[in-house]
Amino acid sequence: MITQSNAVPRQDLATSDDEFLEDVLDGLSQRQKTLPCKYFxxxxxxxxxxxxxxxxxxxxxxxxxxxxxxxxxxxxxLVGPGASILEFGSGVGEKIRxxxxxxxxxxxxTPMDISYEPLMASAEQLRQEFPSLTxxxxxxxxxxxxxxxxxxxxxxxxxxxxPGSTLSNFTPEQASDFLSRIAxxxxxxxxxLIGVDLIKPIEVLHDAYNDREGVTAEFNxxxxxxxxxxxxxxxxLESFEHNAFFNEQHNRIEMHLCSQVDQRVEIAxxxxxxxxGESIHTENSYKYSTQHLHQLFSRTGYRVVDFWTDPNQYxxxxxxxx
Ligand code: AVJ
Numbered sequence: 074m075i076t077q078s079n080a081v082p083r084q085d086l087a088t089s090d091d092e093f094l095e096d097v098l099d100g101l102s103q104r105q106k107t108l109p110c111k112y113f114x115x116x117x118x119x120x121x122x123x124x125x126x127x128x129x130x131x132x133x134x135x136x137x138x139x140x141x142x143x144x145x146x147x148x149x150x151l152v153g154p155g156a157s158i159l160e161f162g163s164g165v166g167e168k169i170r171x172x173x174x175x176x177x178x179x180x181x182x183t184p185m186d187i188s189y190e191p192l193m194a195s196a197e198q199l200r201q202e203f204p205s206l207t208x209x210x211x212x213x214x215x216x217x218x219x220x221x222x223x224x225x226x227x228x229x230x231x232x233x234x235x236p237g238s239t240l241s242n243f244t245p246e247q248a249s250d251f252l253s254r255i256a257x258x259x260x261x262x263x264x265x266l267i268g269v270d271l272i273k274p275i276e277v278l279h280d281a282y283n284d285r286e287g288v289t290a291e292f293n294x295x296x297x298x299x300x301x302x303x304x305x306x307x308x309x310l311e312s313f314e315h316n317a318f319f320n321e322q323h324n325r326i327e328m329h330l331c332s333q334v335d336q337r338v339e340i341a342x343x344x345x346x347x348x349x350g351e352s353i354h355t356e357n358s359y360k361y362s363t364q365h366l367h368q369l370f371s372r373t374g375y376r377v378v379d380f381w382t383d384p385n386q387y388x389x390x391x392x393x394x395x
Contacts, residue, residue: 090304108296113293129285132388133281144390151264156228157180159234163185184196185210245359248369252373261395266391278360279318282328294330298310308338314333316331325357328355335347
C-alpha cells in the first residue's frame with residue numbers, strides 16, 4: 074500500500090507482476106479454473122469498463138447516476154457538514170465530484186484504488202478543483218489490510234462512499250467481512266453511502282452482461298491479453314468465448330471464458346490444458362434484494378437511515394450509520 078505520506082512515488086505494489094503471476098498460476102491450477110476479477114482493470118480494461126458503462130444494455134451505471142441526481146440533496150442533508158470521505162475503488166474520480174459539490178463544506182477526501190496512475194492524477198485534479206479539500210490518496214487492494222489513513226481517522230465526521238455496486242464482486246462472506254471492517258473503521262456516528270445492484274428479471278441481467286456491442290466480451294477477454302503481455306502467455310483469444318449467465322442458486326451473474334477446443338496454453342513456461350467447453354471463471358456479480366441488504370447491514374453493525382431506488386427498482390443506494 075502507498076499513501077501520500079510516502080515521500081517517494083513508487084510503482085503500484087498491489088498489482089506487481091509477481092503477485093499477478095502467482096494469482097494466475099494459482100487460479101488456473103484449480104479444478105474449476107478461475108482468475109481474480111481485479112485483474113480486469115489494467116489501462117485497456119479500465120477503458121473497456123468505461124465503455125460498458127455507456128452501452129445501452131448495461132443499466133447499472135446510468136441507473137445509479139439517475140438515483141444520485143434525484144436524491145443527492147437528501148443524502149447530503151443526512152451526511153451533514155464537514156464530512157471526511159473515504160472512497161473504495163475511486164477509479165478516475167468521476168462519481169465523487171457530484172457528491173463533493175452537493176455536500177456542505179466537505180473537509181477531506183481519501184480515495185483508495187488499485188491503479189496508481191489514475192489515482193494520483195485524479196487526486197491532483199480534485200485538489201485544484203476543490204482548493205479547501207484535503208485530498209489524501211491511498212493506493213492498494215482494499216481486500217488486503219488497510220494502511221493508516223490519518224487524515225480520514227482524525228475526523229469525527231466520517232463517511233465511507235462505496236458506489237458502483239463493487240460489493241457485487243464479493244462473495245457473501247467477503248461482503249459481511251468488508252462491511253464489518255468498515256463499521257469498525259467508521260466508529261459510532263460514522264456513515265456509509267453505498268450503491269448496490271438489485272435482483273431483477275433475468276433477461277435484463279442477461280442482456281447487461283451480454284451487451285449487443287460485444288464490449289463485455291472484449292472486457293472479459295482482455296484479461297487473457299494482459300496475461301499474454303505481462304506474464305509471457307500464449308493464449309489464443311479467438312479460441313475462447315465470453316459466457317455470462319445468471320446463477321439463480323447463488324443470485325449472481327457469472328462470467329466465464331470458454332475454451333472452444335482442446336488446447337494447451339503456456340504462461341511463464343508453465344503449461345495448462347483446456348478441454349473443449351472447459352471454462353475459466355472470471356467474475357461473479359452478486360445481486361441483492363433490499364431485504365437481503367437490510368439483513369446484511371444490521372448483521373454487520375449498521376442502522377439503515379434511508380435508501381433510494383429507481384422506478385424499476387433495478388438499483389439501490391443506502392445511507393447507513395454505525
Ligand atoms: C464493477 C462489479 C459493478 O458486476 O456489474 C460489468 C463489473 N463486469 N460488466 C458488475 C462488470 C461485467 C461490474 N461491477
